[in-house]
Amino acid sequence: MIKDKVVIITGASSGIGEATAKEIAAKGAKVVLGARREDKLRQIANDIKAAGGEAVYQALDVTKPEENAAIVAFAKQNFGRVDAIFLNAGIMPVSNVSALKTDEWRQMVDVNINGVLNGVAAVMPDFLAQKSGHILAVSSVAGLKAYPGTAIYGGTKWFVRDFMEVLRMEAAMERTNIRTATLYPAAINTELLDTITDQQAADGMQGVYDAFGISPDRVAKVVSFALDLPEDTTVNEFTVGPANQPW
Secondary structure, eight states: OOTTOEEEEESTTSHHHHHHHHHHHTTTOEEEEEESOHHHHHHHHHHHHHTTOEEEEEEOOTTOHHHHHHHHHHHHHHHSOOOEEEEOOOOOOOOOGGGOOHHHHHHHIIIIIIHHHHHHHHHHHHHHHHTOEEEEEEOOGGGTSOOTTOHHHHHHHHHHHHHHHHHHHHHHHHTOOEEEEEEEEOSBOSSGGGGOOOHHHHHHHHHHHHHHOBOTHHHHHHHHHHHTSOTTOOOOEEEEOOTTOOO
């Protein structure tokens, strides 16, 4: 049951994170919103509370381990515990390798990989102690197969895929009752495209999203489904996207 679950959401200031926060708060979850844009978080938390839900927020840069630890402490301070974390923060400045946008390569590794690791490291001690917990993370269809222009972005998302699958297996072997769910979205209309600085890549991606993109609340419903499953059941992978996109 989602009702009364305490759920931390990273990248909660827009897109899939915002949609998920509103979706699960409407079903009774207590949401803890984290992202860099505090003004956006404040507005979303206010929207949730105005609709009768429970939400708190704290500024969060997922690349900083101490800020991940701080939001877990903040969640416990406000709601007493943490039941789940949705590792949703990510960036997608895609480009061909030959463009040598090496600063963007490092940014993607830091946010898309280290951001996930930092979040898991922050909640793991509590999940181990309470012998329960749910870790959900966003990969991408680019984490399932290769696409030109996504060598580094896709690589970070392949990492998430492997990491989450091994985490699931280890949790089962260790009998910690920690569950995992990895999401592989296709064209979902979010702010991801705003991070693309390579004009050719930006134009190509914009064309795909203009033709096929669907609302982030579609993904939010999948997250809600995963969180609502019985404690003895894991659905560990969800590929989700527009019905008419041949990804």
